[in-house]
Amino acid sequence: MAGLFITFEGPDGAGKTTQLKLLAEALKASGYDCIVTREPGGTVISDRIRAIILDPEHQSMHAPTEVLLYAASRAQHVLEKINPALEQGKIVLCDRFVDASIAYQGYGLEIGEAQVRAINQFATQGLLPHKTFLLDISAEEGRRRLVERKQAEFKQGLDRIEQKDLAYHERVRQGFLQLAEQEARISLIDASQPVEVIHQQILREVRALLHVKEENDR
Numbered sequence: 743m744a745g746l747f748i749t750f751e752g753p754d755g756a757g758k759t760t761q762l763k764l765l766a767e768a769l770k771a772s773g774y775d776c777i778v779t780r781e782p783g784g785t786v787i788s789d790r791i792r793a794i795i796l797d798p799e800h801q802s803m804h805a806p807t808e809v810l811l812y813a814a815s816r817a818q819h820v821l822e823k824i825n826p827a828l829e830q831g832k833i834v835l836c837d838r839f840v841d842a843s844i845a846y847q848g849y850g851l852e853i854g855e856a857q858v859r860a861i862n863q864f865a866t867q868g869l870l871p872h873k874t875f876l877l878d879i880s881a882e883e884g885r886r887r888l889v890e891r892k893q894a895e896f897k898q899g900l901d902r903i904e905q906k907d908l909a910y911h912e913r914v915r916q917g918f919l920q921l922a923e924q925e926a927r928i929s930l931i932d933a934s935q936p937v938e939v940i941h942q943q944i945l946r947e948v949r950a951l952l953h954v955k956e957e958n959d960r
């Protein structure tokens with residue numbers, strides 16, 4: 743039985759990590775075998791690439807380098823972790839995937855969607871999520887929440903991507919909204935709603951998906 747691949751996308755601070763945890767807890771409580779992972783990262787090699795990408799000292803990193811590093815980190819993640827889990831029939835919940843590269847590098851850095859898609863097609867061998875929840879929030883509110891979270895975690899400073907100006911983050915948001923219009927697998931969610939309201943909306947959709955999948959697997 744093949745598994746189910748679900749991703750969370752949206753601007754920094756939209757609430758992806760919060761929702762991912764709540765969904766994982768709900769699914770595990772219902773007896774589902776699910777794993778939680780994130781990009782860039784998810785494996786030792788991918789995490790080392792992540793550190794290079796996000797290092798605030800790497801201000802001279804060029805756009806093609808950045809897009810290829812995200813793709814390299816993703817290739818390792820897909821082959822080492824995501825594909826094997828899906829083959830074992832697990833539910834894979836992932837914080838960001840290819841859509842993030844299209845929004846951040848394609849739209850944010852203005853590399854263009856087609857190039858980013860082509861590079862990622864090679865990196866993932868065409869793997870796409872079955873369902874993507876796009877948590878939409880304004881760049882300003884996302885930034886506010888991010889700073890709040892960092893304070894709560896006693897962390898200082900923003901990473902190299904977070905440090906980019908609000909105009910960049912607004913282009914990223916518009917990129918995500920464009921993707922949501924193009925792709926039926928993407929559910930657009932108003933992330934300014936309370937945490938529990940968003941969680942129930944996501945849980946309803948995932949339960950419906952699981953129901954269809956279980957009928958088909960019979």
Ligand SMILES: Nc1ncnc2c1ncn2[C@@H]1O[C@H](COP(=O)(O)OP(=O)(O)O)[C@@H](O)[C@H]1O
Binds near residue numbers: 756761887935936937
């Ligand atoms: N719906 C929400 N309303 C208000 N605050 C939220 C909401 N969801 C998350 N937060 C808070 O915003 C901050 C960023 O949330 P997080 O889940 O870490 O976002 P992301 O993973 O998208 O960067 C955290 O401090 C979190 O508690």
Ligand SMILES: Cc1cn([C@H]2C[C@H](O)[C@@H](COP(=O)(O)OP(=O)(O)O)O2)c(=O)[nH]c1=O
Binds near residue numbers: 758780781812843
């Ligand atoms: C996966 C991915 C992330 N990113 C960016 C988005 C984030 O700013 C950063 C990852 O940081 P992370 O701390 O994981 O995000 P968050 O703060 O939302 O939890 O990398 C890209 O630019 N392209 C990509 O393909």
